Amino acid sequence: MIFRFLQITCALICLNPGALSGQSPSFPIIMIDPGHGGSAMVGSLKDRSNSSSNNAVTRGGLKEKDLTLEFSRILRDELLRESARSGPPVSVGLTRDRDVNVNFIDRAAACNYPNTACIVSIHFNAGAGGKATGSLALISDRKRNRHYDLDYAFGKGLAAACNAGIRQFIPEAKSRGVITDGHLHGGLGSNFFFQLARQKALGKVPRCFLEVEFIDNPKVEAAILTGDREAKFRAIAKPIVAYLLAYVEPGAAKR
Numbered sequence: 001m002i003f004r005f006l007q008i009t010c011a012l013i014c015l016n017p018g019a020l021s022g023q024s025p026s027f028p029i030i031m032i033d034p035g036h037g038g039s040a041m042v043g044s045l046k047d048r049s050n051s052s053s054n055n056a057v058t059r060g061g062l063k064e065k066d067l068t069l070e071f072s073r074i075l076r077d078e079l080l081r082e083s084a085r086s087g088p089p090v091s092v093g094l095t096r097d098r099d100v101n102v103n104f105i106d107r108a109a110a111c112n113y114p115n116t117a118c119i120v121s122i123h124f125n126a127g128a129g130g131k132a133t134g135s136l137a138l139i140s141d142r143k144r145n146r147h148y149d150l151d152y153a154f155g156k157g158l159a160a161a162c163n164a165g166i167r168q169f170i171p172e173a174k175s176r177g178v179i180t181d182g183h184l185h186g187g188l189g190s191n192f193f194f195q196l197a198r199q200k201a202l203g204k205v206p207r208c209f210l211e212v213e214f215i216d217n218p219k220v221e222a223a224i225l226t227g228d229r230e231a232k233f234r235a236i237a238k239p240i241v242a243y244l245l246a247y248v249e250p251g252a253a254k255r
């Protein structure tokens with residue numbers, strides 16, 4: 001119990017004080033992990049804790065690491081606003097709330113509350129020569145994942161909810177559904193999932209990466225990242241908020 005207290009306290013103090021916000025820490029906690037951050041790789045390959053500071057970049061020079069933080073903050077605020085307005089009561093945690101990279105041991109530890117309800121790592125995608133669109137969820141491969149079906153269902157719904165938000169600005173965008181992490185790190189899979197699996201208390205908590213959109217596509221950049229980006233992100237977050245609150249609500253849960 002003391003260890004647990006220290007762990008939670010450390011997660012709050014070491015990473016970002018006030019990381020958990022909401023009506024009460026005893027409510028179900030939705031953990032949001034803004035991918036990447038800072039200016040350097042942290043962690044190590046040997047420990048499977050390494051996190052790159054940034055991956056995707058737009059043609060206009062916007063960085064994924066900044067967009068993940070912006071979007072995660074807005075998602076947190078909208079979750080808390082909607083939770084306070086019509087329930088269910090939730091708390092929301094961020095694994096980072098500033099421009100700093102956090103290794104995956106610490107990101108996983110920051111998610112480790114007794115009442116964590118789900119974990120979403122926010123990312124923006126790149127690939128296919130700057131022509132792709134679509135939201136997708138990435139989950140741990142079946143061969144390493146005892147809760148594959150749970151994660152698959154969670155990720156599929158989340159990608160569809162995100163796509164519903166995106167379609168307000170890119171009507172032809174489609175959800176790409178769920179992919180697995182078998183292609184990462186030479187077949188070893190995601191470091192985040194590896195470290196989360198070591199947090200035994202998180203057991204059956206559903207988890208996935210949400211790749212919001214392909215930001216190396218100039219059309220995507222123009223549609224959702226230029227102009228009043230904050231208002232656009234709030235609009236995109238709305239169906240995601242509805243999905244996550246329905247997911248954690250007792251009785252409405254799809255687990």
Ligand SMILES: [Zn+2]
Nearest residue numbers: 035055123124
């Ligand atoms: Zn990423």
